[in-house]
Structures are given as C-alpha cells and as structure tokens.
Amino acid sequence: MKTYLGEFEELVLLTVASLGNDAYGVSVQLEIENRCNRSISIGALHSTITRLEEKGFLKSWLGGATQQRGGRSKRYYEITQAGKKAVTETKSMRDELWSLSKVKLSVK
Amino acid sequence: MKTPQPPKLARKLFEWYSGQANVNDLLGDLDELFYLNLKTKSAFASRWIYWRQVISLLFSYAVKKRKKQVRPSAFSGSTFSFAILNNYFKIAARNLYKHKYFSIVNVLGLAIGMSVSLLLIVLYIHVSTFDNFHTNKDNIHRVITSHVNTEHDWGLASAPFSIAEEMNRGFVGVKNTVRINAGFSADAVAGTLEIPVRGFYTEPNFLQVFTYPLVKGNPATALSKPNSVVITESTALKVFNSTDVLGRMFEMKNVRQAKDSIAVYEITGVLAEPPANSHMAFEVLISFSTLPAEYQTYTGDFNEIASFGPQYVYLLLEDNKVIPTLQSLLNDLGKEASKRSDTKISFRLQALTAIVPGEELVTWGGSLGPVWENTGFIIFGVVCLLILLPACFNYTNISIARALKRSKEIGLRKTMGGLKKQIFFQFITETVLITSVSLLGGLLIFYFIRREFQSIMVSGSLLDLSLTWQMAVAFVAFALFTGFIAGFFPALHFAGLNPIQALKSQSHKQSSQGRIRQGLTIFQFALSFGFILALIVFGRQYRYNLNHDFGFERENILDVQLQGVKPEQFRNQFSQLAAVQNMSMSSHVMGIGTRSESVTSVDSRDSFEVFEIFADHNYINVLKLHLIAGKNFPNEAWAREKHIIVNEEFVKKFKLGSPHEALGKLFRINDNDVEIIGVLKNFNYTSLMRPIESFMIRVDPRQYEVANLTVTFTDAYASLAQMESAWKAIEPDKKFEAEFFDEEIRQSYDFYISFLKLVGFLGVLAISISLLGLLGMVVYTSETKTKEVGIRKVMGATTTSITFLLSKDYFKLMIWAAVFAIPITVWLADFILPRLQEYHVTLRFADVLLSLLILLTMGLVTIASQTFKTASTNPAETLRSE
Numbered sequence: 007m008k009t010y011l012g013e014f015e016e017l018v019l020l021t022v023a024s025l026g027n028d029a030y031g032v033s034v035q036l037e038i039e040n041r042c043n044r045s046i047s048i049g050a051l052h053s054t055i056t057r058l059e060e061k062g063f064l065k066s067w068l069g070g071a072t073q074q075r076g077g078r079s080k081r082y083y084e085i086t087q088a089g090k091k092a093v094t095e096t097k098s099m100r101d102e103l104w105s106l107s108k109v110k111l112s113v114k
Numbered sequence: 115m116k117t118p119q120p121p122k123l124a125r126k127l128f129e130w131y132s133g134q135a136n137v138n139d140l141l142g143d144l145d146e147l148f149y150l151n152l153k154t155k156s157a158f159a160s161r162w163i164y165w166r167q168v169i170s171l172l173f174s175y176a177v178k179k180r181k182k183q184v185r186p187s188a189f190s191g192s193t194f195s196f197a198i199l200n201n202y203f204k205i206a207a208r209n210l211y212k213h214k215y216f217s218i219v220n221v222l223g224l225a226i227g228m229s230v231s232l233l234l235i236v237l238y239i240h241v242s243t244f245d246n247f248h249t250n251k252d253n254i255h256r257v258i259t260s261h262v263n264t265e266h267d268w269g270l271a272s273a274p275f276s277i278a279e280e281m282n283r284g285f286v287g288v289k290n291t292v293r294i295n296a297g298f299s300a301d302a303v304a305g306t307l308e309i310p311v312r313g314f315y316t317e318p319n320f321l322q323v324f325t326y327p328l329v330k331g332n333p334a335t336a337l338s339k340p341n342s343v344v345i346t347e348s349t350a351l352k353v354f355n356s357t358d359v360l361g362r363m364f365e366m367k368n369v370r371q372a373k374d375s376i377a378v379y380e381i382t383g384v385l386a387e388p389p390a391n392s393h394m395a396f397e398v399l400i401s402f403s404t405l406p407a408e409y410q411t412y413t414g415d416f417n418e419i420a421s422f423g424p425q426y427v428y429l430l431l432e433d434n435k436v437i438p439t440l441q442s443l444l445n446d447l448g449k450e451a452s453k454r455s456d457t458k459i460s461f462r463l464q465a466l467t468a469i470v471p472g473e474e475l476v477t478w479g480g481s482l483g484p485v486w487e488n489t490g491f492i493i494f495g496v497v498c499l500l501i502l503l504p505a506c507f508n509y510t511n512i513s514i515a516r517a518l519k520r521s522k523e524i525g526l527r528k529t530m531g532g533l534k535k536q537i538f539f540q541f542i543t544e545t546v547l548i549t550s551v552s553l554l555g556g557l558l559i560f561y562f563i564r565r566e567f568q569s570i571m572v573s574g575s576l577l578d579l580s581l582t583w584q585m586a587v588a589f590v591a592f593a594l595f596t597g598f599i600a601g602f603f604p605a606l607h608f609a610g611l612n613p614i615q616a617l618k619s620q621s622h623k624q625s626s627q628g629r630i631r632q633g634l635t636i637f638q639f640a641l642s643f644g645f646i647l648a649l650i651v652f653g654r655q656y657r658y659n660l661n662h663d664f665g666f667e668r669e670n671i672l673d674v675q676l677q678g679v680k681p682e683q684f685r686n687q688f689s690q691l692a693a694v695q696n697m698s699m700s701s702h703v704m705g706i707g708t709r710s711e712s713v714t715s716v717d718s719r720d721s722f723e724v725f726e727i728f729a730d731h732n733y734i735n736v737l738k739l740h741l742i743a744g745k746n747f748p749n750e751a752w753a754r755e756k757h758i759i760v761n762e763e764f765v766k767k768f769k770l771g772s773p774h775e776a777l778g779k780l781f782r783i784n785d786n787d788v789e790i791i792g793v794l795k796n797f798n799y800t801s802l803m804r805p806i807e808s809f810m811i812r813v814d815p816r817q818y819e820v821a822n823l824t825v826t827f828t829d830a831y832a833s834l835a836q837m838e839s840a841w842k843a844i845e846p847d848k849k850f851e852a853e854f855f856d857e858e859i860r861q862s863y864d865f866y867i868s869f870l871k872l873v874g875f876l877g878v879l880a881i882s883i884s885l886l887g888l889l890g891m892v893v894y895t896s897e898t899k900t901k902e903v904g905i906r907k908v909m910g911a912t913t914t915s916i917t918f919l920l921s922k923d924y925f926k927l928m929i930w931a932a933v934f935a936i937p938i939t940v941w942l943a944d945f946i947l948p949r950l951q952e953y954h955v956t957l958r959f960a961d962v963l964l965s966l967l968i969l970l971t972m973g974l975v976t977i978a979s980q981t982f983k984t985a986s987t988n989p990a991e992t993l994r995s996e
Contacts, residue, residue, distance in 0.1 A: 031143035032150075048143065049170030049177075056176040068139065078142030 063089030225555030227505025287436030331383025395483030423478030525616030545601025639931030645877030665797025
C-alpha cells in the first residue's frame with residue numbers, strides 16, 4: 007500500500023469532498039459533528055487539515071471577506087487529485103477486504 | 115439588547131501567540147462558531163466553548179506550522195545566514211566611519227569605562243587560581259574558629275592544635291591532619307649579612323598533604339627530626355648562593371621561639387619554588403619537633419585568642435561525605451569550650467579552595483600569607499560598575515538621540531520584511547562591534563594603569579597580572595556583555611520604530627525618550643559630583659591628620675631605632691653631641707602603633723585593658739606632655755616597676771574621681787603593684803582612627819627600643835654625620851636608623867595618599883566619561899539646529915544669545931544633577947567619615963560649593979565650546995541650500 011490515511015484523515019477528506027464548493031473550517035467541523043455525532047476540537051481538525059495539506063491531499067485558498075464573520079475571510083478547502091487517489095485506494099482496499107470476508111458482515 | 119461578544123482576552127491571547135502568522139481564517143471560524151452556539155446556548159457556555167477552542171488551537175500543530183511558515187515579505191528569511199551578519203558588520207563599519215566624531219566619543223568613553231573592569235577581571239581570575247595546584251585540593255579543609263562576645267565578633271583563620279589531636283584519635287574519614295605554626299620569623303646569617311626569612315613550623319605530612327615537591331631530599335623524612343629545615347630554591351640561592359645545600363647547616367638569629375634566639379638547623383630538603391598563587395607564603399619549613407614542647411600542643415583556654423593565634427589545623431579527608439559528621443564533632447568541641455567562658459566559640463571547616471578569595475578572617479601573631487576577601491571584590495565590582503555604566507549610558511544616549519538619522523534605513527528594512535528581532539539583533543551587533551574596538555582601547559589603558567594599581571594595593575607586588583588565555587576569553591565575553599548593556603535600549607528603540615513614521619522621518623515617543631536621556635545624563639553628573647566631592651573631603655581629611663594637635667611635640671624630634679643597643683650606652687654616646695638637646699627612651703614611637711596590658715585596680719578589683727608605652731623620666735619633657743596632677747617619674751636607678759603615669763581617660767574609666775584624687779592609687783599589672791604618681795592631659799597616643807582611651811606610661815629599661823632625641827640643627831648634614839659616626843662607635847654592624855618624628859607620623863597616613871590617588875583616578879575617569887557624553891549630545895543638538903540658528907541670526911539674534919539658548923537645557927540638567935547628588939553625598943559623607951576615622955572632618959558648605967563650581971565650570975566649558983562654534987557660524991553658509 008502506497009499511502010496511509012488515518013481514520014480521521016479519511017473522514018475529513020470525504021467531508022471536504024461532500025461539501026463541494028462550501029468546504030471551510032466551520033462547515034467541515036459541523037458536518038463531521040452532525041454526521042458522526044461526536045464533538046471535535048477546532049485545534050485537532052486544523053492539525054489534521056494541515057497534515058493533509060502537507061501530504062498534498064488538500065489544497066486551500068482564502069475566500070473574500072464576508073459580513074457575518076466580522077470581515078474575516080474564510081479559507082476554503084478542496085480535495086486534490088492525489089487526495090482522490092488516496093481515498094480511492096483506501097476504499098478499494100476496504101472493498102477487497104469486504105469481498106474476501108468469510109462471515110456475513112452486513113448486519114441490519 | 116446588545117449581542118454578546120466573543121471573549122476578548124481569549125482572542126488577544128490567540129493573536130499574541132500567533133504573532134506574525136496568518137490566522138485570520140481561524141479567528142473567523144471561531145467567531146462564526148461562537149455566534150452559532152449563541153443561538154442554542156447561553157452566552158457563558160458559548161464563551162466557554164470559545165476559550166476551549168482557542169486553547170486547543172494554541173497546542174495544535176496547525177498554528178505551529180503556520181508560525182514556522184511566516185515570511186513577512188518575499189525578501190525576508192527566517193533562517194540565520196552569515197551573509198546577513200556580514201551585511202550588519204558592513205553597515206555598522208560604514209556608519210562608524212561616516213560619523214567619526216561620535217564613534218570616537220563612544221569608543222573613547224567605553225574604553226575608559228572598560229579599563230577598570232578589565233583590571234577587576236584580571237585580578238579576580240588571578241585570585242581564583244589560588245591553591246589550585248594542590249593535587250588534593252578538593253579534600254583539604256582548614257579548621258577555622260569563630261569567637262563572638264559582647265565586645266567583638268571575630269572569625270579567626272587559626273584553630274587550637276588540640277583539635278588536630280582530637281581528630282587524630284581515630285576519626286573515620288580523616289586521612290591526615292597537618293599542624294602549622296606560622297609564628298616563625300628569624301634573620302638568616304649569610305656570611306656577614308643578615309637576611310630576614312619567614313616560614314612555618316610544620317609536621318612531616320605537610321609535604322604529603324600539600325603539593326610542594328622537593329627537588330632534593332626525602333619528603334617522607336625531611337621534617338621528622340628536630341632542628342631540620344626545608345628551604346625553597348630561591349632562599350637557598352639568596353643565603354647560600356647555591357641550591358646544592360642538602361646537609362648544610364643553616365644559622366639563624368632572632369628566632370622568636372628559640373631559647374637564646376640563636377639556632378642552627380640542618381637542611382634536609384630543598385623545595386621547588388612554591389607557586390605565588392597560594393594562601394601560604396613561606397621561605398623555610400622547620401620541623402615541628404623543633405618547637406619547644408609548650409608550643410607543640412594546646413592546653414590553654416580557647417578564650418585566649420593570642421595563645422593559639424599562629425596555630426593552623428588542616429585536615430585531609432577521605433572524601434567530602436564525612437563533612438557533616440565532622441562538623442557535628444567540631445560543634446561539640448565548640449560547645450565544650452564555650453561552657454568555660456562568656457565567649458561563644460565555635461569551629462568550622464573551610465575548604466582549601468574557599469580560602470582565597472574568601473571570607474574576612476582575623477589573624478593573630480602570624481598569618482599564612484596573602485589573603486583576598488570577597489567583600490573587597492564586591493566593593494571593587496560596584497566601583498567598576500559605577501565607571502562602566504556611565505560609559506554605556508553615553509552610547510545609549512547618543513544612539514537614541516541620533517535615531518532620526520538611521521530611521522530611513524530601519525523603515526526600509528521593516529518595509530522589506532525585517533522583523534523586530536532582526537533589527538534588534540542588527541543593532542546589538544553594531545554595539546558589540548563598538549565595544550570590541552573599545553576593548554582594544556581599554557586594554558591599552560589597562561596596561562598603563564596596571565603598574566600604578568599594583569603599587570597602590572597592599573599586597574599588589576605579590577600579584578602576577580599578566581594575561582592568560584582564560585583572561586582573553588573573559589575579555590571577549592565582557593565586551594559582548596558591555597555591548598549588550600549599552601546596546602539594549604537603542605536596539606529596542608530601533609526595533610520598535612513604526613516603518614511609516616520612520617520613512618517619513620517623523621520621530622515618535624520623543625518626550626518619554628527625552629526623559630530617559632535626561633535621566634541618564636543627570637545620573638552621570640551626579641556621579642561626577644560625588645567623585646569631586648570625595649576628592650575634596652578626603653584631601654581635607656589628610657591635611658587635618660597632619661595638622662591635628664596630637665597633644666604632644668612633634669617638631670625637631672629624631673627617633674633612633676636602638677636595634678639591640680643598650681640604652682645606657684646609647685645615652686652616654688649621644689648626649690655628648692652638640693645637636694642633641696634632650697633624650698628619652700621608649701618602647702615604640704608615640705602616635706604610631708599600640709600595645710596594651712590588662713590592669714586591675716587594687717581597691718575596686720575593676721579590670722580593664724589599658725594602652726601603654728614604656729618610657730623613662732625624660733619622656734614627658736621631650737614630648738612636652740602636659741601633667742595636670744602629680745609629678746613625673748623620679749630620676750633614679752630602676753630596680754622594679756613602682757609607678758605609672760596615666761591619662762585623664764584612665765582616671766575616668768576606673769572612676770577615681772578628680773585627677774588629684776587618683777594620685778597614690780594602687781593597680782596590679784602582671785602580679786606587680788604600681789602606684790599612680792601623675793595624671794596627664796589626654797593626647798592622641800595612637801592613630802587618629804581610634805578614640806582616646808585609657809593610657810599609661812610605665813618604666814622598664816628592658817623594653818626600650820627607640821631613642822627620642824630633641825635636636826637643634828644648625829647644619830643638618832654635619833649633625834647627622836656626627837650621629838652616624840657616634841652610632842658606628844657603639845654598633846659597627848648595623849645601619850644607623852633615624853627618622854624625624856613628624857615625618858614618621860606623616861608616613862603613617864600615607865595610605866591616604868594612595869587612597870586619594872585611587873579616588874582621584876576613578877574620579878577623572880568618571881568625569882571624563884560624562885564630559886565625553888555631554889560633548890556628544892551637544893555636538894548632535896548643535897548640528898541639528900544649524901538651520902534654526904541660521905534663521906535666528908538672520909532675524910537679528912546675537913551670538914551670545916544663541917550660545918545661551920543652546921546651552922540652557924544642559925545647564926539645567928547639571929543643576930538637576932546637583933539637586934539629586936547633594937543630599938546623597940552629604941548623607942554618604944556623614945556615614946563614611948566617622949567610620950573611617952574617630953577624629954574626622956565634617957562636610958562643609960564650602961566643600962559642596964567648590965565641587966559644584968568645579969563640575970559646572972567643566973560642564974559649561976564643554977558645552978560652550980560647541981554651542982559657541984554653532985552660534986558664530988555664518989547664516990549664509992547654513993541657509994544657502996534652502
């Protein structure tokens with residue numbers, strides 16, 4: 007396996023992808039909190055985002071100033087080609103494991 | 115209702131922590147979350163969450179990474195490079211070269227300021243090497259004694275020998291004990307010459323415990339037999355003119371402990387020359403068994419310091435872990451000793467390496483060698499700072515004042531992305547460059563003052579103040595340190611400049627800076643004032659001592675050292691000379707040195723220590739002492755001591771009533787009863803540092819060592835020649851030693867001259883530093899005001915009025931300095947003078963006025979020299995370019 011993605015890293019990448027054009031700090035955080043029903047700290051989230059940027063899976067740019075945030079701009083995130091490849095690899099590895107499973111995994 | 119705001123403090127904290135890093139988006143996220151939370155939660159809960167989020171961010175990798183990536187502009191780098199250091203040096207060198215005048219003022223001031231500190235560094239490093247040459251240095255300890263009662267609080271370097279005996283009784287952990295009696299002094303007989311030598315009586319294991327290698331002889335046995343002596347190479351050369359002296363006999367005269375004061379010892383060893391940087395200084399070591407038995411041990415009362423004064427006890431320990439147990443044993447010994455007297459006696463271990471430089475200890479009847487005390491270094495250190503700091507202030511002052519000239523450069527650097535700390539570092543580098551140049555200048559001055567300094571110091575001649583590599587390292591470190599002190603404020607100031615204002619050449623915070631500068635100038639002038647005043651007051655104290663009425667005659671009295679000649683013989687020979695009017699014998703020279711004896715009243719049983727001199731019946735006449743009651747000693751053959759003559763203080767101390775009532779009272783001195791036959795008016799029998807206490811004159815021809823001759827010279831040279839030949843007739847072997855009484859008294863206050871020299875020298879340094887600083891400031895303001903002066907002149911101002919205008923502010927500063935300095939110096943003088951001397955001068959208004967006048971004159975001359983130059987420039991010259 008070429009790349010390693012942590013569970014939280016994968017979660018962040020997929021959430022950024024799911025938010026499309028509206029992926030910035032607060033929206034990513036709220037989306038993860040709502041979907042996973044767990045509270046995450048902004049420090050942990052941004053640490054992960056920074057590492058993903060370092061690995062080249064995410065890219066970011068600063069948006070324009072908005073009124074509701076006291077004139078402070080948002081930093082938007084987007085998944086890169088390498089990021090897409092990484093989540094795909096992770097998914098295919100999982101699928102492979104699912105298909106190889108000797109026990110019935112899906113439980114309703 | 116106002117909507118609640120996010121907690122400001124948390125935001126401030128986050129912004130401060132992030133510094134230059136861009137965290138705007140994070141702050142936006144935090145705010146957005148806060149307002150979102152407000153919809154569902156209370157304001158307090160929302161704030162709480164905000165705080166938690168901030169704290170999670172403070173410790174997060176995200177912010178750390180952003181901080182690391184900060185690049186204020188395309189041109190700034192966060193990594194250190196030698197190219198930029200090179201650039202700093204280049205800029206600094208160019209600036210120094212461009213503003214030669216200020217560079218010279220700064221370098222000169224700092225060089226002067228640093229020179230004294232260099233002396234301190236060299237001295238301290240040299241003194242720190244003391245006793246480091248001993249192989250066992252970490253395990254050797256000395257036992258020292260503390261002796262505290264209502265009259266004194268003494269720390270003694272010596273300890274009774276009985277302690278060593280106690281330790282030898284099998285105390286585990288003590289490898290070896292060494293007893294030293296430092297009281298040996300004698301004159302070595304070398305052919306027809308007599309050479310004074312000093313040394314110790316010590317045990318054979320001295321040579322094992324301490325590292326003093328023998329070049330000849332066996333160290334194990336050299337000091338075991340009685341009448342053996344080990345001498346140093348230089349002594350061997352001095353006395354025998356050869357170092358091949360093993361087995362030869364060493365003849366000595368005037369040995370204090372020997373019976374007939376003549377002794378012959380066998381040389382059993384020759385020592386390699388002992389290093390000078392040791393707290394022990396000796397020329398000979400005599401075997402311990404040579405000492406008479408009563409000196410070899412100690413049986414007396416610990417209360418009597420003098421009886422164990424020259425006894426020193428050293429211990430060599432197995433390792434230093436036994437110190438606590440050893441100390442408790444010593445504590446017990448001390449308690450035991452204190453029980454028997456009202457003095458609290460305790461013993462303590464002092465590590466060999468802590469002896470020099472070390473605490474102040476008293477020695478009694480024989481010291482081991484040179485001692486340097488910590489307190490001396492502290493005082494010297496403070497003085498050095500008082501000289502160094504003003505020099506640093508000069509730099510600070512001039513740099514801040516000239517900030518405007520550099521502000522364009524700093525503005526540009528900041529616009530291009532120069533960080534605060536980078537600008538700070540640049541200016542520190544620049545200052546360090548200046549202090550390094552000053553260090554060279556300081557070294558030059560140091561070479562000149564070194565010898566003078568050594569001549570002032572008491573044991574300066576023993577010092578080797580040559581440079582070593584440790585000193586070179588310390589000097590460089592010192593230059594860096596000075597650079598940091600001097601450059602700190604200017605660098606901080608430059609680093610804090612606002613680039614916009616700096617580029618526009620507007621200065622900011624002008625008023626607060628100005629106040630700091632004024633404060634520094636005032637401090638310098640106050641210091642200079644203090645030095646001038648000290649010089650005047652101490653000079654006056656010196657003259658006071660010379661002209662003080664001691665209460666006895668000092669003129670035309672010649673003191674001749676008897677040097678063992680019988681007083682009778684001397685009297686017969688010298689009374690025939692025409693120049694000699696009158697003659698008296700005494701035990702020592704009055705007014706210099708003292709001796710004392712315990713005296714007990716036969717009636718009241720009161721007992722006090724009384725100062726004394728032994729003298730014959732002529733003494734009162736020769737010295738013209740004033741008898742207020744009773745009569746002089748009878749002129750008769752002396753068989754037994756019967757009478758004493760006392761002073762008024764004696765009568766008062768023993769509560770004898772009036773001087774006349776005191777006559778005939780009996781006192782016991784050394785088991786002998788004597789009667790008061792006369793009372794003298796009080797006079798200064800000792801140095802003016804001490805108050806007049808009870809004093810007595812006793813008669814005992816065996817004690818006479820000095821002849822006091824009243825002389826009238828018509829031809830001084832011929833008369834002295836006659837005296838010399840008279841002396842040769844009775845004692846051909848010894849040199850005629852005579853000195854005028856007033857001259858001897860003058861010499862006993864010579865240390866004031868050294869002191870005045872020192873204060874004067876330091877004062878000159880302090881004053882020249884502050885004048886240099888003043889000069890720098892005046893030149894700067896005059897330069898910046900040339901245009902203003904030009905316009906004023908065109909409008910009709912006169913040269914005088916402009917000179918006055920430019921000088922006014924500085925004059926005010928000097929007045930302020932005087933206002934601060936006068937109360938402090940007056941208080942200091944009142945504090946120091948009585949402690950220095952019992953009979954002292956008091957500070958007079960005239961002294962203060964004179965000091966002020968000197969200070970103002972020097973300051974004004976400095977100021978006027980520059981302001982007048984500016985004021986008299988032709989306005990056409992300065993205004994032409996406008």
